[in-house]
Amino acid sequence: METIKTLNKWANRHTYFPIDLLRIALGVFLFIKGISFFSNTEMLMELAEPIKDMPGSMLVVHYVAPAHFIGAILIVAGLLTRWAILAQLPILIGAVIINFIGEMHSNNLIMALITLLTCIFFLLYGSGKNSLDYYFKMQQ
Incomplete structure (x- = not known):
């Protein structure tokens, strides 16, 4: 817990508006991917073709779209x-x-890697000052 507090304090001191725009762009991208998976289930099933024989593969398919969307x-x-x-x-x-x-x-791989690295960055950085997390924290 102390590590999270330390990361939040560092992030709040070093918050820049372009980073908040990057967080919003990441969210919009994931929202669009979630909608595309909801509307085109066949595409999602085709992407999951390599893991179709693994146990729990249908659970994975049903987890992807709602997780992206929400x-x-x-x-x-x-x-x-x-x-x-x-x-x-x-x-x-x-x-x-x-x-x-x-x-x-290669396009899907590059897109997945960039999204993964961006998510890892925001996992460490947090949501920043221009967010509801910061707003609710200041209301306490």
Whole structure:
């Protein structure tokens, strides 16, 4: 817990508006991906083809779209950002792994890696000053 407080204090001292815009852009990107997975389930099933024989593969397929959708809303608002990103990490790590197990799509791999690295950054950085987390913390 002390580590989180230390990271929050550091992040609040070094908050810049472009970083908040990056967090919002990450959330919008994940929201759009969530909508595309909801509207095109066949595409999601095709992406999950390399893991179809593994136990729990249908659970994974049903986890991806809602996690992107709900997590993206929380990330954009800056509410429970670290928790929302923790829910995204298994999906993004799986997206990188699926590119190596199945057919390699370099665009998907690059997009997944950039999103994964951005999520790791915000996992450490937090939501920043322009967020609901900061607003509610100041209301206490």
